[in-house]
Amino acid sequence: MNSEFVIAVHSLVLLAHRPEGMATSEEIAENVCTNPVRVRKVMSCLRKIGFVDTREGAGGGYKLCRRPEDVTLADVYRALAAGSLAPGWCSGNPEMNCIVGSNMGDVMNAVFCGADRQLEMYFEQITIGHMLSRVKAKQQA
Amino acid sequence: MNSEFVIAVHSLVLLAHRPEGMATSEEIAENVCTNPVRVRKVMSCLRKIGFVDTREGAGGGYKLCRRPEDVTLADVYRALAAGSLAPGWCSGNPEMNCIVGSNMGDVMNAVFCGADRQLEMYFEQITIGHMLSRVKAKQQA
DNA sequence: GGTTACTGTAATAATATCAGTTACAGATGA
DNA sequence: TCATCTGTAACTGATATTATTACAGTAACC
Numbered sequence: 001m002n003s004e005f006v007i008a009v010h011s012l013v014l015l016a017h018r019p020e021g022m023a024t025s026e027e028i029a030e031n032v033c034t035n036p037v038r039v040r041k042v043m044s045c046l047r048k049i050g051f052v053d054t055r056e057g058a059g060g061g062y063k064l065c066r067r068p069e070d071v072t073l074a075d076v077y078r079a080l081a082a083g084s085l086a087p088g089w090c091s092g093n094p095e096m097n098c099i100v101g102s103n104m105g106d107v108m109n110a111v112f113c114g115a116d117r118q119l120e121m122y123f124e125q126i127t128i129g130h131m132l133s134r135v136k137a138k139q140q141a
Numbered sequence: 142m143n144s145e146f147v148i149a150v151h152s153l154v155l156l157a158h159r160p161e162g163m164a165t166s167e168e169i170a171e172n173v174c175t176n177p178v179r180v181r182k183v184m185s186c187l188r189k190i191g192f193v194d195t196r197e198g199a200g201g202g203y204k205l206c207r208r209p210e211d212v213t214l215a216d217v218y219r220a221l222a223a224g225s226l227a228p229g230w231c232s233g234n235p236e237m238n239c240i241v242g243s244n245m246g247d248v249m250n251a252v253f254c255g256a257d258r259q260l261e262m263y264f265e266q267i268t269i270g271h272m273l274s275r276v277k278a279k280q281q282a
Numbered sequence: 283g284g285t286t287a288c289t290g291t292a293a294t295a296a297t298a299t300c301a302g303t304t305a306c307a308g309a310t311g312a
Numbered sequence: 313t314c315a316t317c318t319g320t321a322a323c324t325g326a327t328a329t330t331a332t333t334a335c336a337g338t339a340a341c342c
Contacts, residue, residue, distance in 0.1 A: 003228040003329085006249060010232045014241045024288070030248040031242040032232045035331055040289060057339025058287040073252070087144040088328090089301090091151045091173045100155045103279040107272060108147060111214070115263055122259040131248060138244040144300085165317065176302055181318060198310025199316040229299090230330090298329070305333075309318075 002081035007032055007042045009076055012051065012128045013135065016068040024061040024114065042080070049079050068129035077123050086112035143222035147185045148173055150217055153192065153269045154276065157209040164236035165202040183221070209270035218264050226260065270281050 010032045015021050025036040025043065032039065043062050046052045051071055053063045092104040148247055151173045156162050166177040166184065171179065184203050187193045196203045233245040 001226050001228050001253070002231045006228060006230065009249065010241070013245065015242050026288090031239060032235070032245075033234055033242075034232070036289095037291085037332075038330075044290065052261070054289065055339075056289045056337075058285095059340055060288045060338085061290090072309085081145050085142050087142050087147060088142045089147065090272050091175070093174055096172070098160050098172060099280050100151070100273075100276055101174075103276045104151050104154065104173075106186050106279055107275045108150065108283095110275070111267060111272075115260055118259055118263040119256055122256055126252060131252075132241075134243055134248045134251070135244045138247055139240050177318095178303075178320090179301070182320085185319065195318065196310080197308075197316090197318045199314095200311060201309085201317045202330090203318090283342105284342085285338085286342105287329080290336085291334100292336105293332100293334085295332070298327105300327075301325085303318100303322100303324075305322085307319085307321105308329100310316085312313105312315085 002084045004038075004042050005076060005081040005084075007034060007039065008046060008080055008083060009073060009106050009128070009131065011043060011045070011062070012040065012064065012068075012076070013131045015052065015062060015064040016128050017135075018130050021064040022061050028062070029134075044080055046076075049075070051075070059100035068132060069127050071128045073126045073128075073131075077120060082120075083116060085116050143225045144188075145179075145183050145224040146217060146225075148180065149187060149221055150214060150269070150272065152182075152203070153187070153205065153209075153212060153217070154272045156193065156203060157269050157273050158276075162205040163202050169203070186220055187217075190216070192216070209273060210268050212269045214264035214267045214272075215261050218261060218267060222224060223261075224257060226257050242277065259263040 008054065011028050011140045014031050015023060019139060025039045029036040029039045043052060047054050051066055053065045054063060086109065090107065092101040094102050094105065096102040152169050155169060156164055166180045170177040170180045184193060184195065188195050192207055194206045196202060227250065228281050231246045232249065233242040235243050235246065237243040
């Protein structure tokens with residue numbers, strides 16, 4: 001799995017946890033344990049699909065603009081990591097003179113597409129709101 | 142996804158396709174499009190879980206020792222790629238003085254464990270026999 | 283209007299991961 | 313005893329990932 005997915009989810013949960021739903025890339029980066037540039041890149045993507053608003057300039061930053069219960073991990077997955085299951089590498093070669101070697105790539109690809117859908121269905125059930133609840137539950141334990 | 146998983150599945154399908162169910166690491170490597178050493182490493186693992194027999198020495202190689210319908214991709218996944226969904230990297234830090242930052246790692250981990258199980262269930266439904274059928278179907282089309 | 287504090291993005295450098303190669307010991311059949 | 317094959321380890325090279333630096337653009341605030 002793409003680690004940008006992790007950064008995105010973590011960032012959204014953090015924003016959901018903030019009273020005003022806001023944070024700067026530097027604050028987020030510190031919380032996630034990475035650098036601000038990476039955060040900005042990921043957040044830029046989340047802005048494009050309408051999950052966060054950004055305000056440039058002094059006092060700016062990112063703001064969650066949906067209810068945490070309305071954002072699923074599947075949304076994030078689709079935006080940042082869809083298709084990442086299949087390894088870049090593909091076995092076999094269509095030009096090959098062997099049934100298996102020449103068709104395995106396609107067949108394997110189909111399998112991974114199915115796996116991707118399966119994963120998406122699973123992520124569909126988990127929202128940013130759930131994640132925040134789990135975090136709070138963990139804290140109390 | 143681990144690309145060793147791909148190599149393993151491809152190799153097993155190739156063996157299943159062979160009349161005698163046998164091939165050397167070099168033959169497999171050529172079919173998969175990789176090098177024999179990698180194939181041997183993967184096959185060595187498949188031997189340990191009892192899916193193939195190996196014969197060293199002249200005339201040796203690998204032999205499928207289960208019926209193709211009895212080997213599922215989930216078996217292969219468990220042996221070679223279980224837990225590979227979660228990125229090595231983990232966001233946040235338990236020492237952190239923030240509910241989100243300090244607990245996100247655990248929560249995210251739990252999510253990935255669930256995703257892993259989900260994936261395993263999907264792979265449970267696909268056997269090496271199915272893969273071979275699909276390859277043949279593809280060939281006719 | 284100038285200063286400060288942000289985002290957006292590109293380019294580069296550092297690092298980690300992955301894949302291919304070489305080498306060689308051990309096994310086995312002819 | 314020779315040819316052929318697996319099992320591994322060590323090394324090299326390629327590729328992908330992450331961090332850093334740099335700077336233009338934007339907005340608040342004095």
